Amino acid sequence: MDVTLLLILLFIGAVATYFSGNAIASKVALFFSVAALGVSLALLNQFSQGTDISFSAQWIKNPNVLFALKADGLSIAMVLLTTALTPLIVLSGFGNNFNNAKNFYALVLFMAFAMIGTFLASDGFVYYIFWELSLIPIYFIALIWGNGDAEARKKAVIKFFIYTFAGSLFMLAAFIYLYQKAGTFKWDVLVGLDLSATEQFWIFLAFFLAYAIKIPLIPFHTWQANVYQKAPTIGTMLLSGIMLKMGLYSVLRWQLPLAPNAAKELQYIIIGLALAGVVYGSIVALKQKDLKKLLAYSSLAHVGLIAAGCYAMNMDGLRGAVLQMIAHGFVIVGLFFAAEVIYRRYETRTISEMGGIRQQTPKFASMFMILVLASVALPGTFNFVGEFTVLYSLSTENMVFAVIGGTTIILGAFYMLRMFQHAMLGETNAKMFADVTVSEGIVFVAIIGFLLFFGLYPKPIIELITPSIQEILVHVK
Amino acid sequence: MNTLIAIAVLGVIVLLAEIFNLRKAIIPVTLAGLIATLGLTVTEFGVTESHYNNMIKVNNFTVAFSSLFIVLTIFLIALSADFYQERASKISDFVSIKLFLLAGSVSMVSFGNLAMFFLGIEVLSIALYILAGSDRLNVKSNEAGMKYFLMGSFASGIILFGIALVYGAVGSFDMDMIYEASNSATTVDWFYIGVSMITVGMLFKIATVPFHFWAPDVYEGAPTLTTATMSTLAKVTAMATFFKLNMAMNGNMKFEYELVIVIVSIASMTVGNIMALRQNNIKRMLAFSGISHAGFMVMALLNLQNATGSLFYYTAAYGLAGIAAFTVVIYVCKGKDNENIENFNGLGKRNPLMAGILTASLLSMAGIPIFSGFFAKFFLLNQVLNAGWLVLVIAGVINSMIAVYYYFKVVSAMYTKEATEEPAKVPFEFYIVAVLAIGLNIAIGLFPSALMDLF
Numbered sequence: 001m002d003v004t005l006l007l008i009l010l011f012i013g014a015v016a017t018y019f020s021g022n023a024i025a026s027k028v029a030l031f032f033s034v035a036a037l038g039v040s041l042a043l044l045n046q047f048s049q050g051t052d053i054s055f056s057a058q059w060i061k062n063p064n065v066l067f068a069l070k071a072d073g074l075s076i077a078m079v080l081l082t083t084a085l086t087p088l089i090v091l092s093g094f095g096n097n098f099n100n101a102k103n104f105y106a107l108v109l110f111m112a113f114a115m116i117g118t119f120l121a122s123d124g125f126v127y128y129i130f131w132e133l134s135l136i137p138i139y140f141i142a143l144i145w146g147n148g149d150a151e152a153r154k155k156a157v158i159k160f161f162i163y164t165f166a167g168s169l170f171m172l173a174a175f176i177y178l179y180q181k182a183g184t185f186k187w188d189v190l191v192g193l194d195l196s197a198t199e200q201f202w203i204f205l206a207f208f209l210a211y212a213i214k215i216p217l218i219p220f221h222t223w224q225a226n227v228y229q230k231a232p233t234i235g236t237m238l239l240s241g242i243m244l245k246m247g248l249y250s251v252l253r254w255q256l257p258l259a260p261n262a263a264k265e266l267q268y269i270i271i272g273l274a275l276a277g278v279v280y281g282s283i284v285a286l287k288q289k290d291l292k293k294l295l296a297y298s299s300l301a302h303v304g305l306i307a308a309g310c311y312a313m314n315m316d317g318l319r320g321a322v323l324q325m326i327a328h329g330f331v332i333v334g335l336f337f338a339a340e341v342i343y344r345r346y347e348t349r350t351i352s353e354m355g356g357i358r359q360q361t362p363k364f365a366s367m368f369m370i371l372v373l374a375s376v377a378l379p380g381t382f383n384f385v386g387e388f389t390v391l392y393s394l395s396t397e398n399m400v401f402a403v404i405g406g407t408t409i410i411l412g413a414f415y416m417l418r419m420f421q422h423a424m425l426g427e428t429n430a431k432m433f434a435d436v437t438v439s440e441g442i443v444f445v446a447i448i449g450f451l452l453f454f455g456l457y458p459k460p461i462i463e464l465i466t467p468s469i470q471e472i473l474v475h476v477k
Numbered sequence: 478m479n480t481l482i483a484i485a486v487l488g489v490i491v492l493l494a495e496i497f498n499l500r501k502a503i504i505p506v507t508l509a510g511l512i513a514t515l516g517l518t519v520t521e522f523g524v525t526e527s528h529y530n531n532m533i534k535v536n537n538f539t540v541a542f543s544s545l546f547i548v549l550t551i552f553l554i555a556l557s558a559d560f561y562q563e564r565a566s567k568i569s570d571f572v573s574i575k576l577f578l579l580a581g582s583v584s585m586v587s588f589g590n591l592a593m594f595f596l597g598i599e600v601l602s603i604a605l606y607i608l609a610g611s612d613r614l615n616v617k618s619n620e621a622g623m624k625y626f627l628m629g630s631f632a633s634g635i636i637l638f639g640i641a642l643v644y645g646a647v648g649s650f651d652m653d654m655i656y657e658a659s660n661s662a663t664t665v666d667w668f669y670i671g672v673s674m675i676t677v678g679m680l681f682k683i684a685t686v687p688f689h690f691w692a693p694d695v696y697e698g699a700p701t702l703t704t705a706t707m708s709t710l711a712k713v714t715a716m717a718t719f720f721k722l723n724m725a726m727n728g729n730m731k732f733e734y735e736l737v738i739v740i741v742s743i744a745s746m747t748v749g750n751i752m753a754l755r756q757n758n759i760k761r762m763l764a765f766s767g768i769s770h771a772g773f774m775v776m777a778l779l780n781l782q783n784a785t786g787s788l789f790y791y792t793a794a795y796g797l798a799g800i801a802a803f804t805v806v807i808y809v810c811k812g813k814d815n816e817n818i819e820n821f822n823g824l825g826k827r828n829p830l831m832a833g834i835l836t837a838s839l840l841s842m843a844g845i846p847i848f849s850g851f852f853a854k855f856f857l858l859n860q861v862l863n864a865g866w867l868v869l870v871i872a873g874v875i876n877s878m879i880a881v882y883y884y885f886k887v888v889s890a891m892y893t894k895e896a897t898e899e900p901a902k903v904p905f906e907f908y909i910v911a912v913l914a915i916g917l918n919i920a921i922g923l924f925p926s927a928l929m930d931l932f
Binding site for chain 1: 786825840845846847851855856858859862863867870871874875877878881882885889892893894925926929930
């Protein structure tokens with residue numbers, strides 16, 4: 001058994017969902033996403049026993065392209081993040097009635113397929129194809145099933161598409177340049193190339209454009225809040241939970257090992273940009289009236305901190321970044337889902353129009369509270385482990401970084417708790433707030449269970465990712 | 478060689494069928510004949526031979542491109558039955574003209590002699606002039622035919638003048654002799670003047686900046702099926718011929734010539750894309766997008782030794798995507814007096830399959846993986862970087878971004894706007910053509926080696 005099985009399964013799942021018809025599409029999608037989770041756990045089991053689950057075959061002879069998928073701890077962790085979140089994301093759609101549900105869920109599975117390909121590919125060209133491929137489903141998901149005025153949505157979505165596409169084209173140009181030098185796209189050959197300082201500088205910059213737009217880092221973040229707000233919640237979950245982790249993962253996997261010297265030279269500037277995003281995101285989040293937008297800006301702040309951890313380029317920074325990627329993936333999906341649960345009942349996303357939910361549904365309120373606390377990295381949650389490690393690594397680089405980065409926790413606590421207060425406590429809204437349904441409950445419980453369990457016992461994940469981070473650091477140093 | 482004879486005979490049979498009152502059989506017989514010809518052509522692969530005192534030379538280049546042309550023509554003729562429904566009495570003319578056009582295309586890639594080359598280009602051009610003006614009662618079509626004829630014959634004249642100068646310098650029309658002369662140190666100056674004039678004429682036929690002004694008007698005015706023919710078959714043919722001419726006449730390309738090609742390429746891509754952004758008529762938009770694709774294709778000239786496979790791949794990807802796109806355009810704009818993008822509003826709901834096919838073909842043209850348009854761009858840019866033109870790669874990359882905007886304008890019109898009318902019935906053969914064309918496009922995207930390893 002190797003990792004191609006996972007890709008094939010998800011692809012077949014997408015096709016089967018498309019042909020299953022609108023009535024049962026969501027259930028078929030759930031079935032295949034759970035099956036993918038099962039397969040990825042089985043693969044994890046094999047991997048931890050030392051079996052080789054990588055795959056490689058010649059795809060194009062001229063130019064020399066291998067269809068190569070390599071599974072190491074880091075990529076398996078990211079694959080598991082994807083396969084664990086996909087069933088939850090599909091399940092979270094059970095309360096919505098989508099037009100043409102078969103197309104919708106097929107696109108969700110197709111997107112999971114493309115993202116898993118991105119995490120696994122070890123041939124630059126194949127990696128690029130999967131990377132781009134993941135853009136198409138999210139474009140249609142946000143365009144067709146999004147909310148708000150159609151014209152405004154179209155503008156936001158096309159801006160997102162052109163932005164990300166533009167960034168990745170520069171990455172493609174860099175890959176072509178590297179191919180001319182190496183004669184192959186294989187990761188282990190490319191990272192072994194001896195590049196001059198100028199070459200590294202430009203290659204670093206080309207990759208940086210692609211990733212900074214995807215993550216997003218200031219000043220390339222302008223697409224984000226609008227798309228998060230206008231996309232359907234499932235699309236927002238896919239984007240914030242998994243897709244932007246593609247950018248962060250790629251920094252670790254491709255950018256740093258390929259151009260380590262340039263990365264060291266530009267390190268302070270880029271950590272500066274990332275931390276600027278932390279502060280900017282937090283301050284803008286303070287001002288938001290729309291719940292989804294508030295979460296979008298809080299996500300900008302958290303991701304900025306993860307990026308800073310990546311560019312710290314030491315063991316703790318990278319490890320903390322990966323842990324925080326996983327933790328943030330779960331918590332942000334949970335929070336966006338909470339926003340959707342409120343919207344289903346109150347038909348509003350404006351925080352001031354909510355209120356008094358806790359009196360009606362204490363269960364939902366407490367689950368929401370745990371998610372809010374996890375997002376502000378309360379000790380005991382998985383987010384604390386990641387965020388603390390990143391902040392520690394920043395302090396070893398420069399104390400100032402750690403202090404600025406620490407503002408996420410303070411400001412984050414402030415705006416998240418204020419939001420909670422306005423939305424959940426206070427005057428009761430005139431409308432009834434029905435209790436959470438079973439499918440909604442499963443999603444919340446799964447996410448909270450994950451966050452609390454690994455918050456107390458993060459060792460398995462740390463052990464899984466550490467060897468591959470060490471390998472990356474060998475290339476960086 | 479057999480290909481050329483078979484196609485010409487098929488054209489004559491079509492004309493005779495009209496006389497014997499077999500009008501209904503024309504299109505099936507033509508399609509069957511073309512498929513047989515395709516088989517005949519493919520079996521010639523790997524053979525290298527010359528006929529009629531080197532007038533015609535068959536090699537892998539010829540066979541590959543001829544096969545592509547035949548495939549494109551099969552699609553175009555399959556669309557004819559419905560497209561010319563109201564003028565069924567003239568169907569033999571339309572079909573036979575397309576077949577002669579194909580004969581012209583094939584001789585343009587298989588010539589061994591400049592006389593044969595000129596004959597081919599004229600057969601192709603005259604067929605196109607007629608087709609462009611073939612909607613006799615439509616003023617726009619008349620204008621398109623006239624414009625194309627005046628400009629096109631002017632370009633042919635320049636090519637002929639160039640051929641004369643090359644003959645004056647070499648003393649022969651034969652490509653082998655010309656190849657030797659181009660590599661010798663004692664070539665006289667007017668040889669290069671001749672080559673430059675042929676270049677100008679060919680750049681006109683491919684519709685690259687600064688010889689592109691005819692394209693949008695002619696594309697818009699001509700009947701849509703003719704536009705499809707011009708933007709796929711004719712453009713691809715002209716590009717392949719231009720490449721072949723350069724291999725013979727420009728063996729050791731001078732830096733100045735390369736610079737001209739680079740400038741033409743950048744200008745075509747940029748002007749084509751920027752003008753396309755402003756178009757509201759989809760035929761004009763595709764005309765400008767075709768100009769920018771021409772800018773991409775001429776990049777192949779910068780790496781003459783290695784780029785044959787890449788160019789062939791690009792032409793195949795572009796031609797197939799173009800056929801699929803135009804099939805949908807013909808279906809949507811049937812019976813309308815314009816081809817504005819508003820006609821596509823709500824197509825995603827009216828006819829999801831057709832909307833999906835148009836989306837796929839536009840994504841292919843925009844260069845998004847897994848569609849073959851992406852690989853085509855990638856292979857060409859790879860060759861260009863191999864030849865050392867980093868600046869052209871960056872220009873190509875920037876242009877790919879601009880292009881996304883206008884292709885997606887159509888896509889979002891199909892999926893976000895509300896439909897204004899009831900869906901029309903799609904003729905059966907339109908489905909087959911569109912699905913086959915886009916299917917082939919994706920297939921060569923998944924298995925690029927199938928085409929890349931031919932050369």
